[in-house]
Amino acid sequence: MTPSKNTESSYKAVERCLGYFDRQALAAYRNEPHKYIIASDDSWGELQTTEEYYSELAEAGKHDESVHIRFGYRTLKDGNLALVVWLPDLFEKSKAHIKQWKAFHLADPQWTTEPDERFTNWVKRYLDGSSDFDDGPLCYLGHTIKVINGLTNELVGASLYKWELDETLSSPAAENTHRYQDAHKELYGYLIDGLNKDCISRLAGQLGKRIKVGDKKTLDALVTLLPQLDTSPGFKQAMHVVSEQRRLGSHGVREPATHFPASEQFTKDLWLCLEGIKEVLTALEQEFGVMGEQANKRYQAKKGLPRITRPAEENYSIVQASRIVGKTVERIEYGFREDLEGFHASEALIIYFTDGSIMGLQAGCNVMNLITDENGLRPEDFHVDFVVNWVPELTVRSYFEGVQKLW
Numbered sequence: 001m002t003p004s005k006n007t008e009s010s011y012k013a014v015e016r017c018l019g020y021f022d023r024q025a026l027a028a029y030r031n032e033p034h035k036y037i038i039a040s041d042d043s044w045g046e047l048q049t050t051e052e053y054y055s056e057l058a059e060a061g062k063h064d065e066s067v068h069i070r071f072g073y074r075t076l077k078d079g080n081l082a083l084v085v086w087l088p089d090l091f092e093k094s095k096a097h098i099k100q101w102k103a104f105h106l107a108d109p110q111w112t113t114e115p116d117e118r119f120t121n122w123v124k125r126y127l128d129g130s131s132d133f134d135d136g137p138l139c140y141l142g143h144t145i146k147v148i149n150g151l152t153n154e155l156v157g158a159s160l161y162k163w164e165l166d167e168t169l170s171s172p173a174a175e176n177t178h179r180y181q182d183a184h185k186e187l188y189g190y191l192i193d194g195l196n197k198d199c200i201s202r203l204a205g206q207l208g209k210r211i212k213v214g215d216k217k218t219l220d221a222l223v224t225l226l227p228q229l230d231t232s233p234g235f236k237q238a239m240h241v242v243s244e245q246r247r248l249g250s251h252g253v254r255e256p257a258t259h260f261p262a263s264e265q266f267t268k269d270l271w272l273c274l275e276g277i278k279e280v281l282t283a284l285e286q287e288f289g290v291m292g293e294q295a296n297k298r299y300q301a302k303k304g305l306p307r308i309t310r311p312a313e314e315n316y317s318i319v320q321a322s323r324i325v326g327k328t329v330e331r332i333e334y335g336f337r338e339d340l341e342g343f344h345a346s347e348a349l350i351i352y353f354t355d356g357s358i359m360g361l362q363a364g365c366n367v368m369n370l371i372t373d374e375n376g377l378r379p380e381d382f383h384v385d386f387v388v389n390w391v392p393e394l395t396v397r398s399y400f401e402g403v404q405k406l407w
Contacts, residue, residue, distance in 0.1 A: 014127060019090065020074065021083045025104035027173060029067075036067065039167035042136025042267055043121035045071045045083075067094040072122030073263075077110040080175050081263050084122065137270035142166055144277050145190075150296025151284055154394055156202035160280075162194045172262035180262035181249030184269070188246035191273060192218055192239065200225050207287060219243075226283040238276030241269055289396050297392065304389040320359070327353040337362050 026047065029036040035053040039046050049057070049066040057063050069089045073081045090101060121133040142165035149159040170186055172179040195218035204211040204225050213221040219239055222229065229235045248254065281292050312318050330352045337348040349361040 017087050019085045019087045019101075020106040020109050021085060021101060022104040022106060023081060023083055023173065025083060025101055028100070030170065030173065037168060038170075040171060041138045041167055042270075043072055043118040043133070044125060044136075045073075047071065065096040067097050069094055069097075070126065072119060072126065074109075074119040074122075075112040075114070075116045077112055079112070079261055079264075081118075082106055082109055084119065086126065137267060137274050138165065138167060138169060141270060141274045141277060144274065144281060147292045147296045148277070148281050148284065150299035151281070151288075151290060151292045152199055152203065153299050154295040155288055155290065156199060156206060158196060158199035158202055160196055160199045160203075160284075161190065162196050163190055165190055172266050175259060175262050176257040177260045177262070178249070178254065178257040180260055180266060181245050181254070183262070183266050184242050184245035185249045187270075187273070188242050191242055191277070192246075195219070195222055197221055203284075222280070226280065226287065228283050228286070229279060232276070232279040232283075234272065234275035235277075235279045238269070238273040241272065290394065294392075295394060298394055301389065301391045305391065306389070323357070324351070324353070324359060327355060327357065330354045 026038060029038060029047055035050060037048050037050055039048075047067055047069045049068070054063065054066050057065050070086050072084045074084045076082055085101075090098060124130040124133040145161050145164050149161055149164060152158060152160045169190070170183055172183045197213045197216075197218060200218075200221045201211065201213050204213075207225075209225065211221065211224050213224075216224065284290075285292055332352070333350040335348065337346045339345065344365045346363040346365075351359045351361070353359075
């Protein structure tokens, strides 16, 4: 296939910097996940050395044996996928791996004449530097699970999915039924085995439902909590596909592998799973009256709050902050405190309350302990500021009211 006119000039200009390889070039790296990370989605991928292994190589003086290769996919005439690699990554960042990749080089690949969206998106992303491309289903699926977990953490302090998806989920390594089943077996671990029964139990308690989840399968427990999923076409169909392919790949002796468009079908299955997991999110929003995106933003913002590991002593000025409990704020002044000779610079905050009380807040500092005649430092050379982490409120409202406001 020839890319669209908008992308053809981009790849033609650097065509000599592109190399094409059989996908089996990645197999050896997949077999050593403690050494290498392969992140990928529908149209892009990246192979890197893990931080731990890179440290080992550096300590042994072999850091040049590390690898960092960006790649994409291009469809061959027979329907199989080839890797398209940015060759400077191989020859400049991964020199020790050239010989290994050379064995999988495709000298004269014949491309499909059908539209090849994977390759077109890769050209846009890596060669054009454009943002005008669609992320793959794995990206959206991972985000939706993250939103669900943020929502359930805000509601009951636990994640519905024990593990969040990322781009390291393995796609089928070859175009056959066994590799297709293997990919679903890994996906099953996230979407079905990874359901947290404890979280389901907590959610049920908050809704006033009595659900004995201990003896139920994870999917049955979730559907008992959210009965609307029992009639949700996307969810039931997606979970059936994942379960069935996992069963074929895990139970008993498998039938011999046959040629199968594994990559194309697995991508379609991921889109189907995305719709199904969106139905889970919608059901949670409806039941609890909380919008998932808003709850997740609050959950993520709370991670930026400082951790208090020990209480302040009674004579410390900060204990006076407890006096603001129950008061109503009338107005706030904030900015930089006036410069004072012999003092460090600082931001300041003054809070005025409706009962007439006022609280001033400025940053303290032990800078005087650092100043000596020898180093010539002055308190005025130091500036201490406040780091504010704002966590928005969790708004509980009608689900449909929230949807209407989005439109």
